[in-house]
Amino acid sequence: MKSVSHIKCPNCGEFNTDRDNCETCDALISHKKKEETRATKVKEKEMAIAIEQFEKLNLADRLRKHPFFLVKILGWALQSVWIVLNIIGGLIAWFVAMVAAG
Numbered sequence: 124m125k126s127v128s129h130i131k132c133p134n135c136g137e138f139n140t141d142r143d144n145c146e147t148c149d150a151l152i153s154h155k156k157k158e159e160t161r162a163t164k165v166k167e168k169e170m171a172i173a174i175e176q177f178e179k180l181n182l183a184d185r186l187r188k189h190p191f192f193l194v195k196i197l198g199w200a201l202q203s204v205w206i207v208l209n210i211i212g213g214l215i216a217w218f219v220a221m222v223a224a225g
């Protein structure tokens with residue numbers, strides 16, 4: 124026996140048999156396709172966040188290339204703060220590892 128999926132179109136109410144899109148209005152009705160579309164959107168969002176963070180990291184670099192010297196100094200200051208934060212983070216990670224090792 125063959126399994127057939129009957130899906131009611133949420134857009135126009137037409138019943139469709141084994142279709143991804145509605146026969147009448149072409150609305151997306153397949154649950155699988157909907158899931159795939161959602162997954163793609165989540166990936167796109169993650170990419171956007173990653174790019175945003177990458178650009179934040181490069182803020183210091185961009186400021187240092189700025190023609191105005193005060194902004195350049197701010198860029199160097201940001202860079203220094205960033206390095207110090209990384210060192211502190213590394214020390215904390217090392218300390219936690221030492222404590223965990225007992």
Ligand SMILES: [Zn+2]
Binds near residue numbers: 147
């Ligand atoms: Zn429809």
